[in-house]
Each structure stands twice: as structure tokens, then as C-alpha cells.
Amino acid sequence: MKLFPIRGGIHPDYRKEATSEKAIVALPLPARLYLPVQQHMGAPASVVVEVGAQVKKGQLLARGQGAVSAPVHAPASGTVIAIGEMTAPHPSGLPQLTITLETNGKDEWAELPAPIADPFAATPAQIKERVAASGIVGMGGATFPSAVKLGLGGQYKLEILLLNGAECEPYLTCDDRVMREYADEVVDGARIMAHALGAPKIVIAIEENKPQALEIMTKAASAFANIEVGGVPVQYPMGAERHLTQAITGRETPARKLTADVGVVVHNVATARAVHNAVRFGRPLTSRVVTVSGGAIAEPKNVEVPVGTKVSELIAFCGGLAKEAKRFVNGGPMMGQPLPSLDVPVVKGTSGILALTAGEANEHATQPCIRCGTCVTICPCGLVPVQMAAFIRHDKLDKASELGLMDCVSCGSCSYICPSGLPLVHYFNYAKGALNAADRDRRKQEQTKALVEARAARLERQAEAKRQAALAAAAARKAQSENPDANKANA
Amino acid sequence: MSIVVDKSGPFTHAPNSVQQTMTLVLAALVPATLFDAWLFGWPAIFLFVFTVAACMGIEAFCLKIQNRPLTSLSDGSAALTGWLLAMSLPPWTPWWVALIGAVFAICLAKHLFGGLGQNVFNPAMVGRIAVLVSFPVQMTAFVAPHPLFAAASPDFAQSLAIFIHGFDLDTISAASALGFVKTELSRGIAVSESVGKVPSVTDMLLGLHPGSFGETSAVLILAGGLFLLAKRIISWHIPVTVLGTLFLFGTVFSAVDPARYTSGVFQVVSGASFLGAFFIATDYVTSPVSKQGQLVYGFGVGALTWLIRTYAGYPEGMAFAVLLMNALTPIIDQYIRPRAFGRTRKGEPLPLLKGDK
Numbered sequence: 024m025k026l027f028p029i030r031g032g033i034h035p036d037y038r039k040e041a042t043s044e045k046a047i048v049a050l051p052l053p054a055r056l057y058l059p060v061q062q063h064m065g066a067p068a069s070v071v072v073e074v075g076a077q078v079k080k081g082q083l084l085a086r087g088q089g090a091v092s093a094p095v096h097a098p099a100s101g102t103v104i105a106i107g108e109m110t111a112p113h114p115s116g117l118p119q120l121t122i123t124l125e126t127n128g129k130d131e132w133a134e135l136p137a138p139i140a141d142p143f144a145a146t147p148a149q150i151k152e153r154v155a156a157s158g159i160v161g162m163g164g165a166t167f168p169s170a171v172k173l174g175l176g177g178q179y180k181l182e183i184l185l186l187n188g189a190e191c192e193p194y195l196t197c198d199d200r201v202m203r204e205y206a207d208e209v210v211d212g213a214r215i216m217a218h219a220l221g222a223p224k225i226v227i228a229i230e231e232n233k234p235q236a237l238e239i240m241t242k243a244a245s246a247f248a249n250i251e252v253g254g255v256p257v258q259y260p261m262g263a264e265r266h267l268t269q270a271i272t273g274r275e276t277p278a279r280k281l282t283a284d285v286g287v288v289v290h291n292v293a294t295a296r297a298v299h300n301a302v303r304f305g306r307p308l309t310s311r312v313v314t315v316s317g318g319a320i321a322e323p324k325n326v327e328v329p330v331g332t333k334v335s336e337l338i339a340f341c342g343g344l345a346k347e348a349k350r351f352v353n354g355g356p357m358m359g360q361p362l363p364s365l366d367v368p369v370v371k372g373t374s375g376i377l378a379l380t381a382g383e384a385n386e387h388a389t390q391p392c393i394r395c396g397t398c399v400t401i402c403p404c405g406l407v408p409v410q411m412a413a414f415i416r417h418d419k420l421d422k423a424s425e426l427g428l429m430d431c432v433s434c435g436s437c438s439y440i441c442p443s444g445l446p447l448v449h450y451f452n453y454a455k456g457a458l459n460a461a462d463r464d465r466r467k468q469e470q471t472k473a474l475v476e477a478r479a480a481r482l483e484r485q486a487e488a489k490r491q492a493a494l495a496a497a498a499a500r501k502a503q504s505e506n507p508d509a510n511k512a513n514a
Numbered sequence: 515m516s517i518v519v520d521k522s523g524p525f526t527h528a529p530n531s532v533q534q535t536m537t538l539v540l541a542a543l544v545p546a547t548l549f550d551a552w553l554f555g556w557p558a559i560f561l562f563v564f565t566v567a568a569c570m571g572i573e574a575f576c577l578k579i580q581n582r583p584l585t586s587l588s589d590g591s592a593a594l595t596g597w598l599l600a601m602s603l604p605p606w607t608p609w610w611v612a613l614i615g616a617v618f619a620i621c622l623a624k625h626l627f628g629g630l631g632q633n634v635f636n637p638a639m640v641g642r643i644a645v646l647v648s649f650p651v652q653m654t655a656f657v658a659p660h661p662l663f664a665a666a667s668p669d670f671a672q673s674l675a676i677f678i679h680g681f682d683l684d685t686i687s688a689a690s691a692l693g694f695v696k697t698e699l700s701r702g703i704a705v706s707e708s709v710g711k712v713p714s715v716t717d718m719l720l721g722l723h724p725g726s727f728g729e730t731s732a733v734l735i736l737a738g739g740l741f742l743l744a745k746r747i748i749s750w751h752i753p754v755t756v757l758g759t760l761f762l763f764g765t766v767f768s769a770v771d772p773a774r775y776t777s778g779v780f781q782v783v784s785g786a787s788f789l790g791a792f793f794i795a796t797d798y799v800t801s802p803v804s805k806q807g808q809l810v811y812g813f814g815v816g817a818l819t820w821l822i823r824t825y826a827g828y829p830e831g832m833a834f835a836v837l838l839m840n841a842l843t844p845i846i847d848q849y850i851r852p853r854a855f856g857r858t859r860k861g862e863p864l865p866l867l868k869g870d871k
Contacts, residue, residue: 033528265855277857278856278857280863280866285866352525356525357524357525357526358524360522360523361519361521361522361523383526384525384526386527390532390630391632393532393535393631394799394803395535396798400749402852403855405852406852407847407852410803426851427857427861430855430856433523435524442530442532442534443631444531452522
């Protein structure tokens with residue numbers, strides 16, 4: 024396959040060998056599951072069960088609301104014992120509405136929607152509807168509702184479904200294992216998604232550090248003429264949507280546009296497997312494969328985990344902590360989020376749980392920037408991190424924005440490579456948040472202003488109408504007093 | 515259990531640091547330094563040790579009066595400044611010239627601007643230029659090679675005297691190749707004639723000729739530079755454009771008028787060309803951050819060096835050229851940036867191609 028170079032990037036220590044040969048094992052069903060109503064980008068789902076309700080596996084617990092949302096289903100049969108606020112698996116550590124399910128160990132399935140016997144005879148809308156009803160979100164970590172992305176076929180002329188098996192984050196091997204152990208399911212899911220998108224071609228892109236996955240997927244896809252499996256260079260962040268699109272097609276997605284604008288839609292391999300399960304068996308997304316790794320974990324593993332399992336239980340299943348962990352990460356070490364607590368649940372977007380030792384985290388005190396320019400050379404987005412960070416440090420966020428701050432994908436390459444150990448991405452995330460907040464404030468103010476102006480105009484109109492009415496009445500009275508007979512005649 | 519979330523990702527870091535970078539640069543300077551320490555003997559060794567120590571001492575003093583932690587001495591930047599300053603001085607320079615250079619380099623060029631990373635001008639070159647314009651006699655007093663342990667070389671005691679009091683300029687001093695050609699030209703002797711009397715290109719490459727303490731051996735400096743390239747501490751952009759521009763200007767102009775202009779090869783192998791191209795102009799702090807900017811900067815350094823060597827009063831122009839281009843670096847960084855992903859050079863989103871819709 025002809026490949027195209029992508030700009031910059033880094034070659035971190037991948038440390039995937041800790042789990043890459045560990046076959047996926049199922050986690051024994053925990054006694055309690057904690058299911059946040061928002062495990063996706065978009066609006067939170069609204070709860071449709073009550074405390075005390077007996078539910079079965081796969082039963083709807085919370086319904087998606089609005090255009091961009093996803094429902095939540097019961098990962099096991101049992102009893103809803105609480106619906107209340109719990110710490111969310113988010114760096115803020117803020118509470119979030121969470122359904123607590125006490126499992127009964129029977130693992131009884133609810134009545135599931137009927138399998139779609141021939142998905143390729145079904146309409147794209149039917150597939151999309153099934154994917155939406157199954158609560159599937161982007162499982163690479165972005166957690167964007169997959170059904171919304173499958174609907175792009177209606178608005179864009181798509182040529183390629185690009186299945187992302189790059190897995191460029193260090194440590195993570197869950198996608199690698201899914202491809203090696205469930206290749207046929209992934210390929211089937213991809214074919215169903217391509218059908219829903221109206222994309223004639225499927226490309227499955229896998230980084231070359233996963234030769235077994237490449238081989239197995241090539242074999243699984245060999246029966247289908249429209250599927251191409253290609254190895255891509257080991258280069259972080261190869262798995263970034265726009266960069267992978269460029270590497271495979273040579274097409275550079277314009278700023279502020281979608282990859283769909285250049286005819287490509289990217290989905291994760293684990294998402295494809297979830298689509299297969301939803302369409303072929305009617306099963307909603309209630310579990311996922313999570314890589315539990317890092318030097319502090321006693322027995323690193325790839326685990327099929329019911330959504331809602333507490334991270335602490337998952338770590339205990341992997342032998343607990345063998346060493347002191349400096350950092351706990353939800354996801355990969357480059358773009359993953361810090362865990363605010365180990366009592367938070369695994370959610371649909373949790374690709375990894377990492378407990379990193381101080382040696383692995385390799386943090387040292389920051390030093391002054393020596394302007395080495397490495398961040399400029401390696402930025403995959405062609406930005407100038409050193410200058411953006413300097414502006415942000417001086418609170419000139421607009422200046423940083425002019426330099427393309429909002430084009431930054433927070434891949435973390437600059438922070439990783441900085442010899443002075445400057446937390447560049449931390450600055451960028453802060454500035455993006457502050458600019459977004461300012462933007463919201465500005466819009467709110469404009470809205471308030473518009474409302475105030477509208478009210479003033481309305482009051483003015485009302486006053487004017489009263490004045491007119493008063494004048495008219497006065498005129499009428501005058502006319503009446505001058506000519507009472509005429510009025511009588513009219514009456 | 516609650517965990518303190520005090521930073522965003524990434525939660526891993528490359529095994530690099532400022533210290534490591536500085537250490538590698540110092541290591542790359544070792545071969546050329548050892549060679550010239552042998553070539554110019556004890557006075558040069560005294561000068562080198564003293565200059566490095568002076569820069570580190572002054573750095574410590576500056577940090578102390580600013581209440582900054584002395585631990586930042588270990589970043590190696592002051593040692594590197596001292597090392598480069600020593601390499602750019604004539605090998606038998608007396609201590610007080612070096613000390614004044616060190617004060618200018620560390621106090622004025624570095625700490626008055628805010629310390630490491632904040633300086634606009636290359637500290638070592640500011641130190642060198644300050645003493646060059648203040649003490650033109652001492653700063654152009656080069657000597658012929660006096661290898662260690664050779665019969666004609668000064669012994670330890672004599673060397674100490676040279677280091678403290680200076681040496682008899684009339685009897686011992688020798689001109690650098692650039693200086694010789696310039697002087698001869700001012701006496702009306704054509705360049706094509708005078709270049710025949712300077713050391714051969716082979717000697718210039720190997721380093722067996724009069725010159726500043728660290729600059730004579732082009733081959734060993736090149737070896738150090740290639741080491742830095744291999745270690746990815748520097749990239750090819752600045753060295754290649756500096757040397758390329760010098761070579762190009764020299765070649766073109768000497769082809770037009772060989773009596774007036776020295777050849778491209780002579781320009782490249784003489785003076786501080788290699789030291790400047792690989793170690794001075796590539797200074798991170800004072801050069802542009804983008805590769806495209808570095809190309810412009812390197813061209814500027816090469817062109818200005820040639821201009822100063824050819825037309826100005828000083829025989830060597832590398833230090834001036836570097837400082838002049840340092841002054842332009844903020845402007846280069848302002849106007850030359852990489853093209854952002856998905857955008858045109860002007861920063862507009864790329865147009866959608868027809869048929870992609």
C-alpha cells in the first residue's frame with residue numbers, strides 16, 4: 024500500500040511487551056457496578072429505571088437524549104440499589120449521576136432487539152438506529168457516539184472507511200489483542216459500518232509494531248475485495264484521526280473541517296467489534312477490553328471488563344500494586360487522563376488503566392526553556408509550541424490562539440520531548456479551556472444583551488401603542504362631543 | 515482513596531534534559547580542544563581552565579545576588595559559554611582579557627537579559643567582541659604552533675608568566691591566515707599571491723596553523739559537529755547554510771576577481787568557519803526555532819561573515835555576523851513559522867478540493 028508521510032511526531036518507549044502477549048481474560052463479575060449516565064461526548068443520558076428495579080443484562084438503564092448522546096445498558100442482571108452522585112472518572116474529580124447495580128450473578132439476558140439477519144440488505148438508517156440504541160461510542164478514547172458518525176454518509180460522499188488499529192499510545196495493547204482474537208468480528212463490523220456509510224472501500228491501518236495483528240487481520244480480510252489491510256510506520260501520533268487519514272490517503276483535512284470532507288471516516292477497531300455484536304446479536308455495549316499495565320501493576324493483563332467496574336477492583340484482579348505508583352492514568356500515557364481516585368468506574372472509553380512508577384513517569388523539575396526548537400520540529404500539527412506557551416504564560420491567550428492554539432490536538436509530543444521538562448500541553452489545555460469559557464461567557468452576554476434589547480423594544484412598543492390608543496380615544500371623544508348625533512347614527 | 519491531580523498528560527517523558535544536551539555539546543568540543551591544548555601548550559591550557567572557571571564563578575555570583583538556586587550551575591550552560599569563549603580567544607591571551615570577556619559574557623549578555631534561555635545575543639560571542647574591540651592588540655596576537663614538550667615551546671614557569679603578563683608581541687606573534695591575507699591586500703599585494711604563503715589547505719584542515727585557541731582544526735571540529743548531528747542535538751540546517759554560503763560567495767567572487775577575493779575553500783577552512791557553523795551559530799537560545807527560520811539565519815551568518823572578512827576592518831567576521839543575526843532571530847521567528855496542519859501558509863484553512871465534497 025502506498026503511504027504518505029506525516030509531519031513530526033515522536034518515538035516514545037512503547038513498553039507494550041508487558042501485555043501484548045497476554046490473551047484477553049474476562050473479569051469475574053463484580054458484586055456492584057457503577058454506571059455513570061454520561062460515558063460519551065454530548066448530552067448525558069436520562070435514567071429510565073428506579074431504585075429497587077430488577078434488571079437483566081442488556082436492559083436499558085438510561086436513554087440517550089438529543090442529537091449527540093448515547094444510552095447506558097445494564098452489563099449484568101441484578102438490582103438497581105442507588106441512583107445518585109459519584110466521583111466521575113474525570114480529572115476534575117467532580118461527581119456525576121451514577122446508577123449503582125448490585126449484580127445477582129445469574130447473568131440473565133434481557134429481551135434483546137432481534138439480530139439484523141442481513142445487515143447488507145438493511146438500510147443505513149436501520150444500522151445507524153441499531154448502533155445508536157446499543158450505546159456504542161468511539162472506543163479509542165474519544166467516546167463520540169458512533170451512530171452520529173455513521174450518519175455522515177447522508178451528508179458527505181464518502182470513499183473510505185478507515186479502521187484505526189494504529190494503537191500508537193505506549194503500553195496499550197487492547198486493540199492489538201482484539202484484532203488478534205476477534206479478527207472476524209472486527210472485519211464484519213467494519214463491513215457493516217462501511218455499508219451504513221455508503222463507503223465503497225475499507226482500509227484497516229495497523230502500526231507495524233503489531234505484526235501478528237497485521238497478519239491475522241490481512242487473512243481475515245482476504246475474502247473481501249474492498250478491504251485493504253496496511254501497516255503504517257511506528258510514529259506517535261499515527262493514530263490521530265487526521266494524521267492517519269493523511270498517512271493512508273495523502274489527503275490533508277482542512278482546519279475546522281472533518282475527515283469526512285475529504286471522503287474518509289475513521290472508526291476504531293474495538294468500535295467495529297461492538298457494532299458487529301449490536302447488529303448480529305442485538306447486544307448493546309456493556310463491556311470492553313482494557314489494558315491494565317504499568318510498572319507498578321503486579322500482573323499486567325488485557326481484561327474484558329463489564330462497564331461500571333471499579334478501577335480498584337480491576338487493579339486487584341491484576342494482582343494489585345507491586346510497587347509504589349507515581350501516576351494513575353485512564354488511557355495511554357500520552358493522551359490519557361489522570362485518575363482522580365481508584366474508586367471511579369471503568370467506562371466505555373477506558374482503553375487502559377496504567378499505574379506508572381516514578382521511573383516510568385520520569386518527571387523532573389522544570390528548567391528554563393532553552394529554545395532548542397525540538398517542539399517545533401516534532402509538532403504533528405505544524406504549530407510553534409514554544410511561542411504559544413510563552414504567550415500563555417503571559418496570559419496573552421488571544422495571541423496564542425492566533426498562532427493556532429485551537430488546532431492543537433493535545434497529543435503531548437512537545438511535553439514529552441521538551442528537555443526543560445516544560446508542561447507545554449498543560450498550558451495549552453488550560454488556555455483552550457479558558458478561551459472556551461470566555462467564548463461561552465461572550466455568547467451568553469450577547470444573548471442577555473439581545474434579550475434586554477428585545478425587552479426594551481417591546482416595552483417601547485407597548486408604550487407607543489398605549490399612546491396611540493390614548494390619542495385615538497381622545498380624538499374619538501372629541502369627535503363625539505362635537506357631533507354626538509353622528510355617533511348615534513353610526514351606532 | 516483520592517489522588518492529587520496536579521498535571522495533565524503526558525505521563526511519561528523522553529530521557530533527555532538540558533544537562534544532557536549541554537554535556538553532549540561539551541563532549542563534542544573535547545577532540546578539538548585537546549588538540550589545540552597540545553598545539554599551543556601550557557599558556558593555552560591555563561587560559562582554557564581559567565576562562566571556564568571564571569564563567570562558572572561569575573554565573574554562581576550572578577545566581578547568588580538574584581537569590582536563584584545555585585543548582586542551576588549544573589545545567590552546564592555557563593561551562594559551555596566559558597568553553598566557547600576560551601576557544602574563540604587567541605591561545606596565549608593573558609588572564610585579565612579572558613576575565614573581562616567572561617564578565618561581559620555572563621553578566622551582561624546572559625543575566626541582565628534574564629539568565630538561561632532569555633538572552634538575545636550569544637554570551638560567548640558578546641564576551642569575545644567586547645574584548646576584541648577593547649584590546650585589539652592582544653586579541654589579534656596569534657602565535658605559531660608551540661606544541662607541548664617541543665623544544666621551542668615555553669615550559670611551565672614561562673607559560674605561567676605568559677598567562678599572567680602576556681608575551682612579547684614583536685618576536686613571537688604570528689598572523690592568522692585571514693589576517694595575513696587582509697594585511698597583504700592593504701599593502702597592495704594581490705590575494706592570489708598572498709594565499710600562496712599561508713599554511714596549506716591540508717594544514718588548515720588538520721589545524722597546524724596560527725588561530726584562536728579552539729578553532730584551528732577544521733577536521734576535529736567537523737568530527738564534533740557530526741557527533742552532534744548524529745545525536746540529533748543540532749540539525750544540518752544552520753551548519754550547511756553557513757558553510758555553504760561562505761563557500762558560494764568565496765567561489766563566485768574569486769572566480770570573478772582572484773586578485774581581490776579569496777576562494778571558497780579558503781573561506782571555509784580558515785578562521786572560525788567550522789567552529790562558528792557547528793557550535794556558535796547553532797546555539798539554541800539565540801537562533802530561530804523553526805527549521806525554515808534556521809535556513810535564513812544560517813544564510814545570514816554566512817553572508818555577513820564573508821562581507822565582514824572581505825570588506826570590513828576586521829579579518830574575521832564570524833562573531834560579528836552571529837551577533838547581527840542574533841538580533842534578527844526574534845523577527846525571523848515572528849515571520850517564519852511552519853505551515854500548520856490543514857492550513858495554508860497564511861493560516862487560512864486549506865480549500866476543499868473539487869470532487870472531495
